[in-house]
Every structure is written in C-alpha cells, then in structure tokens.
Amino acid sequence: MLDSLKAALADKVSTAPTDLETHGKDEAYPIRSLPQAVVYAQSLEDVVRTLDWARESGLAVIPFGTGTSLEGHVLPQGPAISLDLSRMNRVLEVRPEDFLAIVEPGVTREQLNAALKGTGLFFPVDPGANASLGGMASTNASGTTTVRYGGMHHNVLALQVVLADGEVLELGRAVRKTSAGYDLKDLFIGSEGTLGVITRLTLRLHPLPSHVHTLRVFFHSLEAAADAAYALMGSGLPLARLELLDELSLSAINRYLQRSYPEKPALFVEFHSSTREALEAESQMALELMREAGAVAVDAARTPEERNAQWEARHQLYWALVAQYPGHKFMITDTAVPLSRMPELVRHSQRLLREMGLGGSIVGHVGDGNFHTLVATGEQDYPKAEAFSARLVEKALELGGTCTGEHGVGLRKKKYLAHEHGAALEWMRQLKRLFDPQNILNPGKVV
Incomplete structure (x- = not known):
C-alpha cells in the first residue's frame, strides 16, 4: 500500500524507524504509537496528494508540526501516516504597513520573530516551546503574553486549509475585522487537525513595546x-x-x-x-x-x-523539573476557570497533590485564570497522576471553568467534553462528519 504513496511523493516519504519513533509520541502523553510512514510535505500540492492517497487507501492522516503538544494529539489510534509540515517553513510576506505576516505552517514563532527584526513589530503568542505556527493554530495555543495580546484565535486573520476531500479553502481576510458570513476560519483554529490541514496563515502583528x-x-x-x-x-x-x-x-x-x-x-x-x-x-x-x-x-x-x-x-521550568526528577514521567495538564475562582482552584490543586501523595509543580498564566500542574510520577504511579488530573478537571468544571485552557483536548480530555458542552458535543460530531465523512483526519481525537 505504501508503494503507491512513495510513487506519488518519492523521497518525501520515510519509513525509517527513527522518523516513525519521532512521530509516534509527544512531549508528555505516556503512550507511544507509531505511524506506518511519515510524509514530509514541502508544498500545498504535497498535502493535496497525500490526502488524495489517504482517501483511496482508507488510511488516516495526522498533521504534525514540531511534536511539542502534550495531550496525545499526534498519536495514531490505528493505521495512519504522519503528515509532517515542518518543511513548509517559509515566511511568505511581511507587510508592516498592515501589521501582518503571511507564513507557511512549519514556520516557528521564533523564526517569524527573527524575520520581523527591524520592522518594529513582533508576533506575541508565546506558549513557551518553539512550536510551529500551524500547530499553534491547530490547538489554539496561547501562553505567557495572552493576558495582553490574546491567543491564536485573536491573532490569526486568515487561513488556507485543505479539506479531507482535497478541496482548498481560503478562510478569513487580511483585515482586522469582518462580518461577512459564518466565521469558518475560527472553526479550524483549535480543531487539532480533525477538520482540515492548515497550509498557510495570515497573522496579526503588534508594535514592539517601547x-x-x-x-x-x-x-x-x-x-x-x-x-x-x-x-x-x-x-x-x-x-x-x-x-x-x-x-x-x-x-x-x-x-x-x-x-x-x-x-x-x-x-x-x-x-x-x-x-x-x-x-x-x-x-x-x-x-x-x-x-x-x-x-x-x-x-x-x-x-x-x-x-x-x-x-x-x-x-525552562519543564526541563528543570525533568532534571530534578530523573527517571520519572510527567503528567502535564491544564485547566482554566473564571478569574474570581482561580485562587480557589489553585488552593484545591495544592491540597489535592498533598492528599494523593504526589510531587508536582503548579505554574500558570494566572492572569487568564489558566494554570498547569506538572506531576512527577514513576511508572507504577502514573495512574494516580491521571486520577489527580480527573479530580482537578471536575473541580474546574464545578467552578464554571473548562477542562483545558490552551493545551487542547487530544486524547486525555475527550472524556470531559460531554460534561462541559452537553448537547453541543453532538453538533461538534456532526461537523466532524460533514468535513471528514471518511474519518481520515486525525481520527479518535477531540470528539
């Protein structure tokens, strides 16, 4: 089956064990699951060809950026190929007079800001890791500067997206605001590669603070x-x-x-x-x-x-904790609540860690009501860390919050969506079936 994929994309397809290993894990989810092959796309045409092949073969496609996600977003749940977009890494255009830049999805936030030197502008969304901008849009990433500048939803003006059937859509406009029709662009931000593959982004830039x-x-x-x-x-x-x-x-x-x-x-x-x-x-x-x-x-x-x-x-906190707990796994998760309830959730988290006998760090973007817990566990204790996460999410939902403020759903948070969204979850599933009737785009995630 992979022979036809290699015939279509030649040396852009890899089945090397090291490539499969790299694309079968993320930074924190405990399970590894390898794809059958990795496609290193270099153009829009490569993405379209890959999806054409996937429809014919019935094999799933998982979009992949830099692999810095935390909740199992990129792990195959069955036979799948990984569509690596890191080589689509050109800054296509910088328009300082319009406060925007147009980039391919493999461009990282640090690469974009390096390209902006001398313009007096910067791209502010900072999740910590040097993530790809396509991946950041796919998970609606935010980070340390969100309290002032907002997350990806606030800073993506337009997207080019390839649907499962190979159709290419241009969503949004290169303007600060528009009221023309349904906002399909924002539907794809945070969809974690389950509705389409992002192949170009138009991003809002901000003046460097004086x-x-x-x-x-x-x-x-x-x-x-x-x-x-x-x-x-x-x-x-x-x-x-x-x-x-x-x-x-x-x-x-x-x-x-x-x-x-x-x-x-x-x-x-x-x-x-x-x-x-x-x-x-x-x-x-x-x-x-x-x-x-x-x-x-x-x-x-x-x-x-x-x-x-x-x-x-x-x-560098994550790596500092890894060094402090050698040989341990880390369960890294996030929750968010209304600002007035944030101190209460922090207290609850700290008390819960003590009660369950877990070593962990509490850190977060508290100006957004969003914080993270990084729990160090041994192999045998990992289920206890997952139990901690479940109890923390239950408390966040009780306080009117959400199971994830910025990491995204992936695999770990799927079980909470019915509680959080009620009947709206079925409408999300209907949208998934509409955009991806064969269920070939990152199946098993989100909904």
Whole structure:
C-alpha cells in the first residue's frame, strides 16, 4: 500500500524507524504509537496528494508540526501516516504597513520573530516551546503574553486549509475585522487537525513595546500569590505577562540554571507601557499593591538581559523539573476557570497533590485564570497522576471553568467534553462528519 504513496511523493516519504519513533509520541502523553510512514510535505500540492492517497487507501492522516503538544494529539489510534509540515517553513510576506505576516505552517514563532527584526513589530503568542505556527493554530495555543495580546484565535486573520476531500479553502481576510458570513476560519483554529490541514496563515502583528518593566514578587504561600494575581488583574495596570510559580518550581530552576531566586511562591510580572513616566508610575502602583497583598520580597529586572533571564527561567521550568526528577514521567495538564475562582482552584490543586501523595509543580498564566500542574510520577504511579488530573478537571468544571485552557483536548480530555458542552458535543460530531465523512483526519481525537 505504501508503494503507491512513495510513487506519488518519492523521497518525501520515510519509513525509517527513527522518523516513525519521532512521530509516534509527544512531549508528555505516556503512550507511544507509531505511524506506518511519515510524509514530509514541502508544498500545498504535497498535502493535496497525500490526502488524495489517504482517501483511496482508507488510511488516516495526522498533521504534525514540531511534536511539542502534550495531550496525545499526534498519536495514531490505528493505521495512519504522519503528515509532517515542518518543511513548509517559509515566511511568505511581511507587510508592516498592515501589521501582518503571511507564513507557511512549519514556520516557528521564533523564526517569524527573527524575520520581523527591524520592522518594529513582533508576533506575541508565546506558549513557551518553539512550536510551529500551524500547530499553534491547530490547538489554539496561547501562553505567557495572552493576558495582553490574546491567543491564536485573536491573532490569526486568515487561513488556507485543505479539506479531507482535497478541496482548498481560503478562510478569513487580511483585515482586522469582518462580518461577512459564518466565521469558518475560527472553526479550524483549535480543531487539532480533525477538520482540515492548515497550509498557510495570515497573522496579526503588534508594535514592539517601547517601555518594558518586569518584577519578581515572592510570597509566603501559594494562596497569597494567587490572591495577589487576582488583585493585579483588577488594578487596571497594563499587564503583559502574569505568571505564577510555586516553591518547587523556583527550587528546580535554581538548580538547573544556577540561579539564586528565593524558593518561595512567586509572581513573574511584566508591564508594557507607552512612556517612561507611565512605566514608573505603574510600577510603583504595582509594588504598593503587591506589598498590601503580602509580598515578602520584590526584585525588579531592569535590563533586557535581566528580563530575558527571567523569562528563560520560566520557559525552562519543564526541563528543570525533568532534571530534578530523573527517571520519572510527567503528567502535564491544564485547566482554566473564571478569574474570581482561580485562587480557589489553585488552593484545591495544592491540597489535592498533598492528599494523593504526589510531587508536582503548579505554574500558570494566572492572569487568564489558566494554570498547569506538572506531576512527577514513576511508572507504577502514573495512574494516580491521571486520577489527580480527573479530580482537578471536575473541580474546574464545578467552578464554571473548562477542562483545558490552551493545551487542547487530544486524547486525555475527550472524556470531559460531554460534561462541559452537553448537547453541543453532538453538533461538534456532526461537523466532524460533514468535513471528514471518511474519518481520515486525525481520527479518535477531540470528539
């Protein structure tokens, strides 16, 4: 069967064991499942040919970016091929006068921002990993800057998408807003490759902030830090990042990156302001607010080098924890709740970890009501970590939240969608059947 695929796409098809292994896992899901082949697409035509072959053969196709997803999005659930889009990695056009860029799906966020140097603009969505922009759109990624700039839904203006039947759609327009017809573009953002394959993105760009100030604020307890985060959100200050880290996180970072942060729960805070005067006034207001909220220590990152070091520490947290727990697996999951309930969910998560005897770190984008738990487990304890995740999701839903704020559904969160969406889940399934009647696009995921 694969001979006909190789005849159509020649050396773009690989069955090498190392390639199959790379495309049969993600960063955190515990199960590995290998595809039968990997197609390294280099053009729109390659994607169309692959889907033509899949329809004829009945084999599933799983779009693949950089493999940095966490919830089992890219794992085959039966015979499948992996459609790797990483070689479609050209920045096609940058239009500074329109504050937009047009890219292929394999372009990573760091690659795009490197291409934007000298324009005074940047692409702000920052999930931590250097993920592909196509993959980020497919999971509706967000991250540390979402509190100010929004996630992928807010920053994708248009998409080119190939449907399961090979039809190419142009969705959205290169404008800031439109009211023309149903918003099909946003239907594909967050669909995790189950409705179509993204082959081009038009992205919204933002001016680089002229004045940036960053604080590290430490507290005697995680609960106090969460309460302070809520107070900051209500202050009206121009927050660009608001990140919560627990004491375990700071301990791991200190050892891994040779830092000397106080090993206490902390908020990492960043402001983007229009003038130096405004920045100074806003920083002073934030300091007063944090002290009133119980801060025990405050440290400012004043130079670009210090700011970069601070956010490097936040982004390197996962690897710091891996180094702290050698030989362990990690169950990494996220939930999100209304802002007023976020401190309560943080308290619940910390209490639950203690009750279940699990070692784990709590870290998150608390300005969005969204946080992550990274639970270190041995092979035998992994089911206990999954049980923790289930109980945490149940609490988030009870508080009016969601089972996932930014990781996406994949395999792990499918079982919660009926509870979260009720009758709407069946309409999602009907949309899946409409766009993909043969069920060849990433089957077994989301719905």
